[in-house]
Amino acid sequence: MDRYYKKRLVPLALPAIILFVLVIAIPFIMGVIYSFTGWRGTYFVGGENFWESFVGFDNYIKAFKTKKFIDAFIYTIKFTLVAVIVINVVSLAVSMLVTYLHKAASVYRTIYFLPNLLGGLALGYIWQFIFEIVFSKILFSEEGVVSIPALCNMTQDNTKALFALVMLFTWQMVGYMIIIYTTGLNNISSDLTEAAAIDGANAWQRFKSITVPMLMPSFTIVFFLTLSKCFMLLDQNVALTDGNFGTRMLAMQILRTTRDSSPPDYGLAQAQAVIFFVLIAVVTLIQVSVTSKKEVEV
Amino acid sequence: MSMKGRHKAGQIVAHIALILISIYTLAPLVFLLFNSFKSNNEIVESPIAMPLAWTLDYIKSAAEQINFIKAMGVTFIITVLSVGLLILISSLSAWVMVRSKTKMAKVLYLVFTAAMLIPFQSVMYPLLDIFEKMGLKNIPGLIIMYGGFGLSMSVFLYHGFIKSVPQALEEAAIIDGANIFQMFFNVVFPLLKGTTVTVIVLNGMWIWNDYLLPFLVIGNRDGVKTLTLELYFARLTAGQYGNPWELIFPAVLVTIIPIVVLYIFLQKYIVAGVAEGAVKM
Numbered sequence: 001m002d003r004y005y006k007k008r009l010v011p012l013a014l015p016a017i018i019l020f021v022l023v024i025a026i027p028f029i030m031g032v033i034y035s036f037t038g039w040r041g042t043y044f045v046g047g048e049n050f051w052e053s054f055v056g057f058d059n060y061i062k063a064f065k066t067k068k069f070i071d072a073f074i075y076t077i078k079f080t081l082v083a084v085i086v087i088n089v090v091s092l093a094v095s096m097l098v099t100y101l102h103k104a105a106s107v108y109r110t111i112y113f114l115p116n117l118l119g120g121l122a123l124g125y126i127w128q129f130i131f132e133i134v135f136s137k138i139l140f141s142e143e144g145v146v147s148i149p150a151l152c153n154m155t156q157d158n159t160k161a162l163f164a165l166v167m168l169f170t171w172q173m174v175g176y177m178i179i180i181y182t183t184g185l186n187n188i189s190s191d192l193t194e195a196a197a198i199d200g201a202n203a204w205q206r207f208k209s210i211t212v213p214m215l216m217p218s219f220t221i222v223f224f225l226t227l228s229k230c231f232m233l234l235d236q237n238v239a240l241t242d243g244n245f246g247t248r249m250l251a252m253q254i255l256r257t258t259r260d261s262s263p264p265d266y267g268l269a270q271a272q273a274v275i276f277f278v279l280i281a282v283v284t285l286i287q288v289s290v291t292s293k294k295e296v297e298v
Numbered sequence: 299m300s301m302k303g304r305h306k307a308g309q310i311v312a313h314i315a316l317i318l319i320s321i322y323t324l325a326p327l328v329f330l331l332f333n334s335f336k337s338n339n340e341i342v343e344s345p346i347a348m349p350l351a352w353t354l355d356y357i358k359s360a361a362e363q364i365n366f367i368k369a370m371g372v373t374f375i376i377t378v379l380s381v382g383l384l385i386l387i388s389s390l391s392a393w394v395m396v397r398s399k400t401k402m403a404k405v406l407y408l409v410f411t412a413a414m415l416i417p418f419q420s421v422m423y424p425l426l427d428i429f430e431k432m433g434l435k436n437i438p439g440l441i442i443m444y445g446g447f448g449l450s451m452s453v454f455l456y457h458g459f460i461k462s463v464p465q466a467l468e469e470a471a472i473i474d475g476a477n478i479f480q481m482f483f484n485v486v487f488p489l490l491k492g493t494t495v496t497v498i499v500l501n502g503m504w505i506w507n508d509y510l511l512p513f514l515v516i517g518n519r520d521g522v523k524t525l526t527l528e529l530y531f532a533r534l535t536a537g538q539y540g541n542p543w544e545l546i547f548p549a550v551l552v553t554i555i556p557i558v559v560l561y562i563f564l565q566k567y568i569v570a571g572v573a574e575g576a577v578k579m
Binding site: 002004005006008009012013015016017019020022023024025026027028030031034041094097098100101104106108109110111112113114115116117118119120121122125126127128129130132133134137138171175176179180183218221222225228231232234235238250251254255258266269270273274276277280281284285 | 308309312313315316319320322323324326327329330333341342345346386387388390391393394395397398399400402403406409410413415416417418419420421422423424425427428442443445446447449450453472478503506507508509510526529530533541543546547550553554557558561565568569572573576
């Protein structure tokens with residue numbers, strides 16, 4: 001029987017292999033090679049072909065000397081750090097409330113998931129209105145309900161816009177993460193928590209010693225998803241501030257690099273894209289290995 | 299207070315908290331709905347009130363401006379074909395990878411899943427370059443690209459599930475004289491229904507709403523644009539002199555209606571699909 005399948009592995013997997021090679025493998029490898037050349041999109045500096053155009057690590061050195069890139073790099077890290085923490089704290093807290101109310105839970109889950117259906121662009125436009133009109137004119141202005149200057153004109157200031165983006169993205173992502181956390185919480189046998197309660201463990205002790213370790217597989221997934229989605233955020237960034245006030249994140253920076261100079265410097269953009277890949281791969285791999293090591297077998 | 303009374307009180311507090319969060323979740327969507335029926339002046343003067351009149355004028359003109367019917371058709375075709383391609387190719391290859399148990403199958407699987415770490419931006423420019431040279435900077439090319447980008451996760455999901463499907467049924471089908479495709483589509487594929495739903499939900503949501511890939515591949519060429527792309531360009535053209543809210547709100551509203559309607563009917567499957575997808579990882 002094994003031979004039967006063995007013979008058919010390549011023919012049946014071939015369409016998938018072709019798609020993968022064409023769309024991912026070749027462009028990825030070419031991208032890495034091109035990052036070491038003077039690629040200008042339609043031609044190569046110094047020759048007809050890419051091998052006549054090698055510039056060594058020049059594009060990488062240039063990338064780290066490009067202020068916009070460094071700013072985008074730092075802004076992305078700051079955003080990811082804040083957003084991952086906020087999204088996880090909020091969705092875990094809400095998930096615990098939802099699982100606490102067994103029956104009614106599904107209604108809430110359905111509502112919270114709604115924002116996830118919309119594209120980042122559509123969401124960004126709605127929230128731009130909320131930040132610029134609802135927050136800045138009605139709720140938090142001097143004539144508003146309560147005067148909180150920090151919540152006014154959030155899309156027009158570098159730091160405020162970071163938190164605006166966190167608010168928007170939390171609003172969008174929480175519903176998705178709740179589904180994962182509630183699934184994980186429902187898998188924890190109530191025997192464990194009840195036994196601990198009888199032994200005199202208080203709520204915090206039960207959370208720390210039972211819920212958290214038992215929920216580790218969910219943490220692994222949620223951290224992975226939130227980390228990678230935050231790093232790669234683009235649409236919301238475009239819609240909310242379009243990168244103004246130094247709010248460009250890395251994904252947008254790579255996209256706009258080719259518009260920042262004339263002729264467009266694709267070699268530089270590609271070097272930034274490779275750095276972007278390394279950053280995401282390293283951070284998420286470390287995260288997955290750390291959190292999955294903490295998973296407990298039952 | 300008795301144990302039961304405390305539990306009751308706790309439940310009420312939990313409900314209040316969750317209802318407040320529901321209001322926070324729904325408020326932006328309610329603004330969206332209300333403001334889709336207002337003029338620019340009315341939106342700016344009373345941004346969170348109900349509209350004075352429920353006129354459909356703004357929705358009609360926004361729908362016209364973004365070529366709603368056509369754009370929805372284009373988006374629908376792209377999404378359905380991409381997801382269909384993904385289901386077919388990834389289920390078949392994941393299945394044969396699980397069953398053949400060779401070193402090559404393992405290496406293939408590893409390469410496919412490792413690619414989940416590659417962000418789109420890292421392949422974007424060379425990809426467009428290649429597809430342009432192949433004459434595929436168009437909708438068929440876009441569908442192929444979605445097929446490639448969705449592959450990693452879909453293969454991964456199918457692979458995880460197929461491992462738990464017993465092989466005995468397949469052997470019986472071969473003894474009965476079925477060829478490999480008959481066996482796959484009649485015996486194996488129906489068993490993968492749960493995973494197929496997950497693959498449809500996760501990829502469908504992403505492809506339907508995607509902005510960047512259509513922007514790069516189709517761009518501002520007249521005629522064929524996806525909904526998100528129409529929205530982007532409508533906002534861009536009208537937004538040169540301030541924010542044209544009376545266009546943006548109804549335009550956003552009509553672009554999200556199809557997917558919200560789908561969600562209302564299929565929410566059970568969508569939630570199950572997301573949960574399933576997460577558990578597999």
